Structure formats: C-alpha cells, structure tokens
Amino acid sequence: MKHRTEIDIIILSFAQTDALKQVTIDCIHSLMASEDPGEIKFNVVVIESQKDLKPYQYENSTTVYSDQPFGYNRYMNIGIEMTSSPYVCLCNNDLIFHQHWATEILKPFEEYADLLSASPVCSIHHPKMDFELNSGLKLGYRIRHEVSGWCLFFKREMLAITGKLDENYKFWCADNDYANTLWVLKIYHVLVTSSIVDHLENKTLINQTEEVQDQLTEKEVFYLQKKWKPRMGDGWVLMN
Incomplete structure (x- = not known):
C-alpha cells in the first residue's frame, strides 16, 4: 500500500x-x-484574527484564535509549532488551489534531495512576469517571481x-x-510552474484603514533594510 504524504497547511x-x-x-x-x-492528506490550521468569530471552526481545519498581537510571521510560527508533518505550506487565505498542485510541487522534492523550498505558480500573476505555465522549474529568489510570498x-x-520565522515582520517584507x-x-x-495556485491579491489588506495599511506595509521596509544592508551592502536586499 502506498504511503500517504502529509502536508501541514497554515x-x-x-x-x-x-x-x-x-x-x-x-x-x-x-x-x-x-x-x-x-494520496495526500492536508492538515489545515487556520489562524483567525477576527476574535469575535470564536468558537467558529472552518470546515476541514483546526481554527485557532490567538491571544497574541497580530504578526504575519508570529502567527505562522504558531501554526508551524502546532504541526509536525514533513512538509509545510504557509498560505494567505486569498488563494485558489488547482487540481494536483501538491502532487506537482512534491515532484522536484522527490527528484532533488537537496531541494528544501518551493512556490507554486499563479496563473493570473506569473504570465505577466514572463513565466509560462508548465515550463519547468525556475531556480531563484526574486519576490513575486520565483518566490510567491x-x-x-x-x-x-x-x-x-533557518530557525523560526523572524517575528519582527508584522506583514510586508516577510x-x-x-x-x-x-x-x-x-x-x-x-x-x-506545473503546480498552480492562484492568488486573488490582497483581499484583506485593502479592507484596512490607510493607517493600518501603513503599519502593515511601508514601516516594515525600514526593519528589512536595518537587518540586511549591514550584512549585504546597499542594493543587495531583495525587494522585487
């Protein structure tokens, strides 16, 4: 009997x-x-920030209402620490998963023992960045290119x-x-590029006030620069 692959989805x-x-x-x-x-078992953990929904549980998930202040990486770390499967997938909620996305994203991990990280392609966004669907593996570290944040x-x-995710990032720049x-x-x-997960783009962020959007976005850049520029020099930090 074939062993079922388990993936923790946060x-x-x-x-x-x-x-x-x-x-x-x-x-x-x-x-x-x-x-x-x-073939594949998804262990879904939802970290829900709307506290007055408690004790509501999303179907097919464990839904958690943390008493800790919001932070994108802080909340992702909570989900990571709750789970134990060999594969982890960190997700925005504004995603649509296509058929066999996980089967496809697992293939390079099975083929290349030294591969540790990957992203699926978005059929809405990536063609605009000159990535064709089903055009093979693309090695790289560019945000919104090879790295689908x-x-x-x-x-x-x-x-x-790597250690756990850096919790100084509240939202942007993680x-x-x-x-x-x-x-x-x-x-x-x-x-x-054969693993397709579509991103519907900032469905939650655009519903926030300008002040909250500023706190979750532009202010994060300063910390990113403070952390990485002394290590790598001006112009190295990957912002695009």
Whole structure:
C-alpha cells in the first residue's frame, strides 16, 4: 500500500466581513478538492484574527484564535509549532488551489534531495512576469517571481537551518526576509510552474484603514533594510 504524504497547511485569515470569511472558506474548499485524500492528506490550521468569530471552526481545519498581537510571521510560527508533518505550506487565505498542485510541487522534492523550498505558480500573476505555465522549474529568489510570498512550501527540516520565522515582520517584507535567508544560507528555492495556485491579491489588506495599511506595509521596509544592508551592502536586499 502506498504511503500517504502529509502536508501541514497554515492559513492566516481576518474575517472582518462575511465576504472575507467566504474568501477563507473558498480557499479551504479548493484545497480539499485539489487532491485525492488517499494520496495526500492536508492538515489545515487556520489562524483567525477576527476574535469575535470564536468558537467558529472552518470546515476541514483546526481554527485557532490567538491571544497574541497580530504578526504575519508570529502567527505562522504558531501554526508551524502546532504541526509536525514533513512538509509545510504557509498560505494567505486569498488563494485558489488547482487540481494536483501538491502532487506537482512534491515532484522536484522527490527528484532533488537537496531541494528544501518551493512556490507554486499563479496563473493570473506569473504570465505577466514572463513565466509560462508548465515550463519547468525556475531556480531563484526574486519576490513575486520565483518566490510567491502568498504560498511558501518547504520541508520542515529546513527550519533546523533557518530557525523560526523572524517575528519582527508584522506583514510586508516577510517574504523578502524569507528569500534573503534562503539566499545567504545557500538553500535552493524553485518556482514549480506545473503546480498552480492562484492568488486573488490582497483581499484583506485593502479592507484596512490607510493607517493600518501603513503599519502593515511601508514601516516594515525600514526593519528589512536595518537587518540586511549591514550584512549585504546597499542594493543587495531583495525587494522585487
């Protein structure tokens, strides 16, 4: 009997409205419908920031309402620490998973023993960046190119090298820091163009006030620069 592969899926949600709640529901629905459960088992943890939804549980998930202040990496670390499968996938809630995305993203990990990190392709975004679907593996560390910050897939063993995610990042630049960390530690990362997960782009962020958006975005850049420029010099920090 073939062994079933288990993948821990960590999803951050902020269901301030019924529409945003539905975004998370649709995300999980597409995930669960994407693979044969006899082949791949998804262990879904949703970290929900809308505290008054408690004790609501999204279907096919363990839904957590943390008493800690919001931080993108802080909440992802909570989900990582709750789980134990050999593969971890960190996800925005505004995603739609296509059929066999996980089967496809697992293939290079099975072929290349030294591969530790990957991202799926977005059929909406990546063709605009000159990436064709089903055009092979793309090695690289560029944000919104090879590194899809909305969906990061890696072997759990990678964390023994990188340590946990840097919780100084509240929202923006978390993916820049992830990419920089992989680069400096010489950890391979690929975009898997046969694994398709569509990103619906900032469904939660655009519902925040300008002040909150500023706190979650531009202010993060200063910390990124403070952390990486002394190590790598001006112009090195991966911002695009």
